[in-house]
Amino acid sequence: xxxxxxxxxxxxxIAEAVWRVIRRDGVPGASVRAVAREAGTSMGSLRHWFATxxxxxxxxxxxxxxxxxxxxxxxxxxxxPLVARLLRVLEETLPLDDERQAETEVWLALTARxxxxxxxxxxxxxxxxxxxxxxxxxxxVLTEAGEARSGLDLDLEAERLYAVLDGLAVHAVxxxxxxxxxxxxxxLAAHLDSLRDTG
Amino acid sequence: xxxxxxxxxxxxxIAEAVWRVIRRDGVPGASVRAVAREAGTSMGSLRHWFATxxxxxxxxxxxxxxxxxxxxxxxxxxxxPLVARLLRVLEETLPLDDERQAETEVWLALTARxxxxxxxxxxxxxxxxxxxxxxxxxxxVLTEAGEARSGLDLDLEAERLYAVLDGLAVHAVxxxxxxxxxxxxxxLAAHLDSLRDTG
DNA sequence: AAGAAAGTAGCACAATCGTGCTAGGAAGGG
DNA sequence: CCCTTCCTAGCACGATTGTGCTACTTTCTT
Numbered sequence: 001x002x003x004x005x006x007x008x009x010x011x012x013x014i015a016e017a018v019w020r021v022i023r024r025d026g027v028p029g030a031s032v033r034a035v036a037r038e039a040g041t042s043m044g045s046l047r048h049w050f051a052t053x054x055x056x057x058x059x060x061x062x063x064x065x066x067x068x069x070x071x072x073x074x075x076x077x078x079x080x081p082l083v084a085r086l087l088r089v090l091e092e093t094l095p096l097d098d099e100r101q102a103e104t105e106v107w108l109a110l111t112a113r114x115x116x117x118x119x120x121x122x123x124x125x126x127x128x129x130x131x132x133x134x135x136x137x138x139x140x141v142l143t144e145a146g147e148a149r150s151g152l153d154l155d156l157e158a159e160r161l162y163a164v165l166d167g168l169a170v171h172a173v174x175x176x177x178x179x180x181x182x183x184x185x186x187x188l189a190a191h192l193d194s195l196r197d198t199g
Numbered sequence: 200x201x202x203x204x205x206x207x208x209x210x211x212x213i214a215e216a217v218w219r220v221i222r223r224d225g226v227p228g229a230s231v232r233a234v235a236r237e238a239g240t241s242m243g244s245l246r247h248w249f250a251t252x253x254x255x256x257x258x259x260x261x262x263x264x265x266x267x268x269x270x271x272x273x274x275x276x277x278x279x280p281l282v283a284r285l286l287r288v289l290e291e292t293l294p295l296d297d298e299r300q301a302e303t304e305v306w307l308a309l310t311a312r313x314x315x316x317x318x319x320x321x322x323x324x325x326x327x328x329x330x331x332x333x334x335x336x337x338x339x340v341l342t343e344a345g346e347a348r349s350g351l352d353l354d355l356e357a358e359r360l361y362a363v364l365d366g367l368a369v370h371a372v373x374x375x376x377x378x379x380x381x382x383x384x385x386x387l388a389a390h391l392d393s394l395r396d397t398g
Numbered sequence: 399a400a401g402a403a404a405g406t407a408g409c410a411c412a413a414t415c416g417t418g419c420t421a422g423g424a425a426g427g428g
Numbered sequence: 429c430c431c432t433t434c435c436t437a438g439c440a441c442g443a444t445t446g447t448g449c450t451a452c453t454t455t456c457t458t
Contacts, residue, residue: 024315026311026316033414047416168362204404247406
């Protein structure tokens, strides 16, 4: 057996180079050559790990989704009161620090591109469905725990919460001055609170 | 004086060709040649009206914003009860029919591109500030008309309404099956209703 | 009729793109 | 030692890009 590198790790490093390029120059700037340069490697080597550019972009977005999910699961299994814990999970999708801001920027760029790229669209649909379902879980859990107003339309509230979440993400990432991180967190918390007993 | 065409009309026609291309092939597909072909004209003629590609994209987005604003103003000056009228204005930013869906797709694509294009960013900021301000107006007007709950945090509610609005727009345009037009309208109406007396 | 102005057409050029391809280097098993 | 295999490197090709530029057509004024 010849020299072997950690394939998953190598692909992850390259995907992070993709993020840096996308943040700096947008998706159109993420050419094979630019990514190779950013990753400190050659075109040939890059093509050894990703056969095509589509595969590269697809993997970069997959990693964004997986990271957000991992953070969400970590927050979900942490301690604390129920409502606060749910809030923490939801907050993991907001651009509240540099890392999450980078991910949200990439997410937005690739969501736009997914409008015309079926492969990205499929990935976006899967992750969107997941987050949407989780919003439904939040509303349901709050209701069952007696933490929510009675008479809520569960499906509608899930949809509304999901809209608030992505709306805040878009605004916070595209106009961080108009909507600073703390403010976004505050609005999300207020929304959850509005589902509770005292209207 | 030689032959003269309506310059504004000509530029508008070309901008609409840009939209059609963007909807079909995304912003990356909106090359000068593709737009010229779609507009049924030549590269040279196109360049007579728009010196650079940036100018072309910028104008195409300007037109999206102006159209939405025009529809909003029309809805605002229409008749009917106050709350219903405000709802109609807000609905003008949702992809509720083909025309508005096209505009929302272009809006999303260009919002993403604005992350790395300062000229588009400036335009996006102006229109975002306008819509944000209008959300503030809605909350304020509802309050002054006695149609809103007392004790509302006006700034926060403006932010939340604005988030619901763009969140619904993003979801309706990127996953129309998961969030059909009527459902988006329903959620928005429910949100406005939640600001009213009976929590 | 003639000329000037406005619009149209599209070639030419350099740059950049994604990817097919071959060759060199590195490292562990025999 | 050598040889197999993984990885890296980067040239080459055809296609496409934005834009500079010139030539042609059309139409109104004088």
